[in-house]
Amino acid sequence: MSGESITLGELERDALTEIVNIGVSRAASSLRKMIGDQVLLSVPSIEVVSQRRAARLISEREITDLVAVRQDFSGPFSGRALLIFPETNSLELVHAVTGGDVAIEDLVEMESEALCETGNIILNACLATMANMLKRSLTMTLPEVLRGSSASLFDVTAETSEKSLVLFLYIDFAVRSRDIRGYIAMIMDLPSLEILKDLLDEFIARVVGDDA
Amino acid sequence: MVTPRNFGSVSAAAGASGTWDWDIRREILHIDEHFADLYGLQPEAARAGLPTSIFFQAIHPDDRPRIRIAVAGLLAGAELFAKDFRIVTAAGAVLWMHGRGHCHLSDNDEPLRFTGLLVDITERKRAEEKLRIAQSAGGIGSFEYIDGFATVTVSGEFCRLLGLHPAPVLPVQTINGVLLDDTAPLVPGPGDTRIPESVDAEFRIARSDDGEERWIARRGEIIHEGAGFRLVGVIYDVTAAKRQEAELREWSDRLESRVAEEVAIRQQAEEALRQAQKMEAVGQLTGGIAHDFNNLLMAVMSSLTLLRKRLPADPATDRLLDSAMQGAERGAALTQRMLAFARRQDLTSERVDISALVTGMRELVERTLGPAWTLNLLFDENLPFVLADSNQLEMAVLNLAVNARDAMPQGGTIIVSARLCHDGSARHVRLRPEPYIALSVIDHGEGMDEITLARATEPFFTTKGVGKGTGLGLSMIHGLAEQLGGGFTLHSVLGEGTEATLLLPVASAGSLPVKAQQTPADIVADLPSLKILAVDDDGLILMNTVALLEDLGHEVLEAGSGQEALELIGENPDLNLLITDQAMPKMTGTQLADLVTLEHANLPIILASGYSELPEGCQPRIVRLGKPFTQEMLEQAIIQAMRSAAQPA
Incomplete structure (x- = not known):
């Protein structure tokens, strides 16, 4: 783990992983209902890294350009959530979601729409679960599709200060015989991250009680 | 996998491992007997249902918070539970367990039950x-x-x-x-x-x-x-291994290129050797021809000498005899040059001041060159002396100057320079790392291409028109330089000019001007009639020598070989002098001289030879006579031989 991830303690990381896991499980359940095939969602690996590092983490894995679904959130802590796919993957995902009945030409047409919908399900599940588990409420904007390299994706969204950090969740979407994988990234500035940390501590105190 | 499984079959297959079933809505924990055993609980009580907090009871305190968080996630709707953690058994043993379970959801995604399997993975851990x-x-x-x-x-x-x-x-x-x-x-x-x-x-x-x-x-x-x-x-x-492999390959490649390099050097050396051998062969051939030619010229010259003596004085015949003699002398000069190339000419070795020598011949050179050419002399100051033959050196300079002129048909400046070269081995492969004087003749004329340059010092090779040159100039200079223990180099660039350099060894301070033994000019031709044995394998020469000797008033015996000569010496104990040719088949002149000396140590001997180099071990008492010789030279040699016999050293 990189030195930048010291912002979160081990238990805090566990707690956040678990919370996101709940959200991802819900999203997977929804996806499974949509795709009707075996979907394997890995337990998310969580890191708090700089935007530059986040961009490298993805570019290390993905050679092609990327497609991202973006939703901004605000509340006690605010930021931006991204669901990122390799571009070559997005049609596969849309194809899987639409059940293979739709012709390829039509797929391209409805790709953005379908991606927005898929992104909304997954991001909503994660954010809503986080809000719920941390006993706070978050408001979210409508999803929006972005395209570009990993660097441009993170630069595009880097309107906050240079020091803004990324809560980076890597989730492997493995669907047998389909090359589908994706990443979830939450970009938060330091004050938001501090608040998230406090809220996680509250959650841990609640769950662990005297054992902590 | 996230798909719901038949929980019962999984736990049955797992055998000894414990299972649990957590009723989320009623908050009751059911565990099987193995689970109960691991946790140190009564199986009966366990089957009845336990408070859910029991689940965390045996978990190692260090792992407990983490597991609580994970279970909280499950209870809130996360699907998968897969954790490794330690439990402390009733007996106090610490075991590593793998807990794997999942959440059963209602149709509305409400969590209902959390079931799972607990496996001892201590060994696996x-x-x-x-x-x-x-x-x-x-x-x-x-x-x-x-x-x-x-x-x-x-x-x-x-x-x-x-x-x-x-x-x-x-x-x-x-x-x-x-x-x-x-x-x-x-x-x-x-x-x-x-x-x-x-x-x-x-x-x-x-x-x-x-x-x-x-x-x-x-x-x-x-x-x-x-x-x-x-x-x-x-x-x-495997980078290190690969690098070593690459290094090894590079080494072997480098070795190959070094071998190729060495082979190239060797080929170059072989080529140089071949060239040297060729020159040597040409030298031998030239020397041989010149030697024979010398003999013939001798016959001509001595016959002419005798003829002039015997014919009555008549201007008409005298003119004919003169021109015949001149022709023969020019022929003799040519053979001298050929012998010079073959390094068999007679050279005097004396201390020569190069700058004085060249300055002294300046007028001669300038007159030879003509008005369109300027001579520019460049000499280092205080040049040491060289050991050389000044006559031959003058001829060489003149020859080179004429070559330079011919390379610049429109006229120009010819430079003659002399410089001290401290290390001769840097200039010429055959020279030693000792000081030499580089005497150069430089022109800015036509230059030579590589093929011409390579053949330039071969005898009879000439670029001049038929009849304009003998082709012996450069080869003679080459031979001269080598005979003097020096070297000759030619550098030429086509269209830019040529630099011809003679490298001559510097005379050491102690070396005296050594002149070849010369017959004292003041010896008076006052000899009694002698009984002389003349030996030569060539009948024509023998006949001429005999005629010259008889003309001088001597009694002459003739022998066509060394063996014949020995017999005659045995038969004639009153013999005064032996004159023998050097180059003869079966027995050479020196070999004959040695045999004669065994019996007649005081018999004076004259050795006639066209070669300047006598074989080693030749007796110092023997008087040398260069071929072709005139009657006068023959007479002086006889006087010298008789004198040294009369005054033994």
Whole structure:
């Protein structure tokens, strides 16, 4: 783990992983209902890294350009959530979601729409679960599709200060015989991250009680 | 897998491991007897149902918070529970357990039950620990790929070896992205359904984090499963071995190039040797021809001498005799040059001041060149003397100057320079690392191409029109330089000019001007009649020599070979002098002289030869007579021989 991830303690990381896991499980359940095939969602690996590092983490894995679904959130802590796919993957995902009945030409047409919908399900599940588990409420904007390299994706969204950090969740979407994988990234500035940390501590105190 | 499973069958198959069933809505925990056994609980009480807090009771305090958080996630709707943690048994033993469970949801995604299986993995943990240590200590990264999937399960060391951010699972594309050669993938992609033939391979990669080029070896096995396969293997860094291999290859390549270089040098040396051998052969041939020619000229010259004496004085015949004699003398001069090339001419060796010599002949050279050419003399000051033959040296300078003139038909400046060269070996391969004087004649004329330059010192090679040159000039100078213990170099660039340089050894301070023995001019031709034995294998020469001797008033015996001569000496004890040719078949003049000396140590001997070099071991008392000789030279040699016999050293 990189030195930048010291912002979160081990238990805090566990707690956040678990919370996101709940959200991802819900999203997977929804996806499974949509795709009707075996979907394997890995337990998310969580890191708090700089935007530059986040961009490298993805570019290390993905050679092609990327497609991202973006939703901004605000509340006690605010930021931006991204669901990122390799571009070559997005049609596969849309194809899987639409059940293979739709012709390829039509797929391209409805790709953005379908991606927005898929992104909304997954991001909503994660954010809503986080809000719920941390006993706070978050408001979210409508999803929006972005395209570009990993660097441009993170630069595009880097309107906050240079020091803004990324809560980076890597989730492997493995669907047998389909090359589908994706990443979830939450970009938060330091004050938001501090608040998230406090809220996680509250959650841990609640769950662990005297054992902590 | 996330799909709901038949819980009962799973736990039955697991055997001794414990199972649990957590009723979320009623908050009751059911556990089986094995679970109860591990936790040190009464099976009866366990079957009846327990408060859910019991689940955490036996968990090691250090692991408990983490497990509480995970369970909280499950109860809130997370699907999967998969954790390793320690429990402390009633007996106090610490065991590693793997808890695997999942949440059963209602149709509305409401969590209903949390069921799972608890397996003792203490042994596995130890094995894993050993494996982890083996991997990190050995620098070995492991991977497992199931065909059809886009991802690969990898170890931390695997990621480190490729310079990737450590992750338990990596996309196939990420792994193959580090490859520098696109010949074969490190891990086959999901579209690649062909089963690789072998897992053993080596790959050149650029490490993702620092971009360093490394070599990675892959080893492993392909495990067939139905129509598909699993690829299980390891990778490790073989860069050091590869580098050594490359170094070794480079060494062997370098060795090859060095061998090629040496062969080239050798070929060059062989070429130089061949050239030298050719020159030597040409020299031998030239020397041989000149020698024979010398003999013939001798016959002509001595016959002319005698003829003039015997014919009454008549201007008409005298003119004819003069021109015949001049022709023969010019022929003799030519043979001298040929012998010079063959390094067989007679040379005097004296201390010569080069600058004085060249300055002294300036007028001669300028007159020879003509008005269109300017002579420019450049000499270092205080040049040491050289050991050379001044007459030959003058001829060489004149010859070179004429060549320079001919190279500049429109006129120009000819430079004659003399410089001290401290290390002769740097200038010419045959010279020693001692001081030499470089005497150069430089023109800015036509120059020579390489082919002409290579042949320039061959005798009879000439670029001048037929009849304009003998082709002996440069070869003679070459021979002269070598006979003097020096060297001759020619540098020429076509269209730019030529620099011809004679390298002459510097005379050491102690060396005296050594002149060849010369007959004192003041010897009076006052000899009694002698009984002389003349030996020559060539009848014509013998006849002439005899005629010359008889003309001088001597009694002459003739012998055509050394053997014949020995017999005659035995028969004539009153013999006064022996005159023998040097070059004879079977017995040479010196060999004959040695045999004669055994019996008649005081018999004066004259050795007639066209060669300047006498074989080693030649007796010092023997008087040498150069061929072709005149009657006068013959007479003086006889006087010298008789004198040295009369006054033994």
